[in-house]
Amino acid sequence: MKLTDYIAEFLAERGVRHVFSVTGGAIAHLVDSLGNREKAKGDIRYICVQHEQAGAMAAEVYSRIGPGIGVAIATSGPGATNLITGICGCYFDSIPGLFITGQVNTKESVESIETRPRQVGFQETDIVSIAKPITKYAAQVRDPSRIRFELEKAYYIAHEGRPGPVLIDVPLDVQVADIDPATLPAFDPRRDFHGTPQESDEDLKKKISEMGALVSEARRPAVLLGGGIKLANAEREALRFAEALGFPILVSWSAFDILPHDHPNYAGTIGVYGDRGANFTVQNADLLISVGSRLDTRQTGGRVDLFLREGKSVMVDIDPHELHKNRGFTPTIAVCADAKRFLNAALASIPQFKKPDIGAWLSRAREWKKKYHAVLPEHFQMPAVSAYAFIHALSDALPQDEIVITDEGGNLVWTMQGWIVKKGQRIISTFGNSPMGYAFPASIGAAFAAPGKDIICIDGDGGFQLNIQELQTVAHYNLPIKMFILNNRGMAIIKQFQEAYFENRRYATEPEGGYSMPDFARVSEAYGIPAIVVEKPAAVKDMIAKVLAHKGPILCDVRIDRDQKLNPKLEFGRPLEDMAPYLSDEELSQNILVKPVPRLAGKKGWQRLQ
Known part of the structure; x- marks a missing residue:
């Protein structure tokens, strides 16, 4: 049996139905085995994304809600390193994930010669050493007879104790090796692994x-x-x-x-x-x-x-x-x-x-x-669309048991502060690593993990651009993702930070400072995905109803107030109860039942940090 055929069988037997991939020379054998397995048995399928980072993020969400562990594969060198941000997300949020990378032939690697140049084989990269600090286990399989042991060990470790990602690197000559599955040594956690200590x-x-x-x-x-x-x-x-x-x-x-x-x-x-x-x-x-x-x-x-x-x-x-x-x-x-x-x-x-x-x-x-709810009456009286009013309206319109994926930065805060969770809803983001560009590829993973369900993607104008190329993936597979871009034409959290601590110098956070964005509706339509633009508060509810009723993917560019704030928030140096916008001394004292802390005068937290 070809070793990559064995990998495909291993994944299928553990309930993995989709593997996210960008093909490449060092991973083509595994892609071929997955394709052959799909044709022969139909129990596993490779999914072509446009960037390995997107594949890793899709795999992360697949693990959260899917039928099996999320898996992403990549070629050697840049393909493998492109997985890193998604692997970090799994690691810091304790999500099991299996990442398989191709590698140069063992005889063409740095380890095959006595000296240590930076690189011997084409696109050779020591991805195992790079990944070790952000995985629970990372190993290269140099002996074909070890493939069962290493896959079983990695799969076990990903789920044991505090879950997390694992990475297996497979050189090309190992991938094409002929193996006999019946003779492969197995992993035994009782013998080969010391588990996480817990209370007796x-x-x-x-x-x-x-x-x-x-x-x-x-x-x-x-x-x-x-x-x-x-x-x-x-x-x-x-x-x-x-x-x-x-x-x-x-x-x-x-x-x-x-x-x-x-x-x-x-x-x-x-x-x-x-x-x-x-x-x-x-x-x-x-x-x-x-x-x-x-x-x-x-x-x-x-x-x-x-x-x-x-x-x-x-x-x-x-x-x-x-x-x-x-x-x-x-x-x-x-x-x-x-x-x-x-x-x-x-x-x-x-x-x-x-x-x-x-x-x-x-x-x-x-x-x-x-x-003290974050959504206030004035949010519904603004001349421009308020992010809080929009989130409130979307939350109100969405039924139970829906899946919502939100990006990072301002749109995450507005969602978490304004959303009213209904029974069975899933509100998902990657909180520990918190990378911009997460929500859109994560929504792709969710669409494959929960087939037949609409996926609500809440993104920002900044985050959406980091993986905007995945519009092609959505169009190709006709995924029912409803994309809402909260577009304030800027980087909201950093703009608020600049206002508080940098005398409102908005470098790199809005068009006048060098950061800009395209016409998202036109870009979406270029990929064959319909789009809507909403700029007036009065149009929000009808727009949401139209988007939710649409069959298939659709993008909505929500033009929110350019200076939309994120409130309440805790400034540097203050105790958790003393959030901005600041309450009066009298109102704060009425809400504190323990010994109060002397309040900082003005924005002194940054100076305290320094």
């Missing part, structure tokens, strides 16, 4: 008992649900856990869609661009139980020492490095465990907990959520 059953039971003691003492408790819950397929257990406790429920952005926003205990998202009301809830809490969130500075704010400053905490994470990173916040109880395992164990113990009466506190959290 006894220690887990003890720590849950200690958590119960904290619960009995709490008067202002809250639960924070993070993306680790979704990685563990523990959404149902998490909701049962939160409801059994009866606490206000906060979420991280990666768990944004874990429950509908009309849930009576839902209190919002915390963080630098979180909900002001949710930040009041977490800062005033005397107990926070965090499950599956790594509590990075985008959630705690840069002043980590002021996060939850008078509260105790239980932090549950599968990665011990996240639990003990010691950046100014140390959990009272640190639990190293898979989210589902912890939740099931905790659910068995909660009936024995002595739970306090927190009716007044829960009412306060609900008041904060209602009063």
Whole structure:
């Protein structure tokens, strides 16, 4: 059996139905094997994208929602290095992904000679060394008899413990080798791998008992649900856990869609661009139980020492490095465990907990959520289209169980602050690496992972241009992607940053400063995809209805206010409760139940950082 035929069989047997690829000399044998497999059995298919970065990003989302692990393949050299941004997205968001690269013949590699020139074979690149810091496992297969072992090991590691991407590099002479699958040594995780350490059953039971003691003492408790819950397929257990406790429920952005926003205990998202009301809830809490969130500075704010400053905490994470990173916040109880395992164990113990009466506190959290929503009446009265009003209208129009992919930067913030999640909706982005240009190729991955469903792509004029070439992929496969470009003719987050800290010098953020954009509707139409432009607020609802009713792909250029702000937001150096636009001293003090922090005068956070 040809080795690349074996790779195709390996993937198909593990539920992979689509492999994203740009072909090239060093990967052509695997593409050929995938094509032959599709013709012979129809259980796997290669998908031609226009850029390897897009293929990697499509594979990432495929893993999030698809029938199997997301897979992207690339040729050696520039093809392999083009995968890197998508691999980073998998790594920082803990998404399993399998990346297979072609490589020059082993006898034409740097390792085949005594000296060490930079390159021997054409397009030779040591992609394994490049990828190691951003993968859980990266290896080159130089012996054909090791292909089963390495594929099985990589596949296992991608899913074990805290998930993540893996990369297998296969030289050309290895790809064409003739192998006997029956004689190939297998990978045995019990023998060949030391897994992620977790709490023993006894220690887990003890720590849950200690958590119960904290619960009995709490008067202002809250639960924070993070993306680790979704990685563990523990959404149902998490909701049962939160409801059994009866606490206000906060979420991280990666768990944004874990429950509908009309849930009576839902209190919002915390963080630098979180909900002001949710930040009041977490800062005033005397107990926070965090499950599956790594509590990075985008959630705690840069002043980590002021996060939850008078509260105790239980932090549950599968990665011990996240639990003990010691950046100014140390959990009272640190639990190293898979989210589902912890939740099931905790659910068995909660009936024995002595739970306090927190009716007044829960009412306060609900008041904060209602009063301090980011979508304001003035957003519906602007002469230009408000991003917040548009997101509100799209959110209102979209039914349950839909898939929404959003890009990074301003359009991500507007979406996360303005969207009202309905039951079963998926709101997806790549939060850790946060690269512009993600949403469009990710939507392609989603379209293949969930065939027959419309995919809602929310992008910006900046991000869309980074992978605009994928319009050809969408047109070729006639993918039902509804592309909404929030076009403010500029880089919104950086413009706001320039206004705050650079005396509004808008270098490289708008046409007058060197950054520009094309007529997106005309570009889309050149690819054979219909397009709509909307500039008037009164036309927004009808436009959304028209786009959602359209069969097949369509692009909508939404010309929003050029100076649309992102509010609320946390400035440098301030505690999480003190967000801009700033409340009066009186109003802020009315919402702080713990010892207040002296407020900075003016924009002093940047000076503090320096």
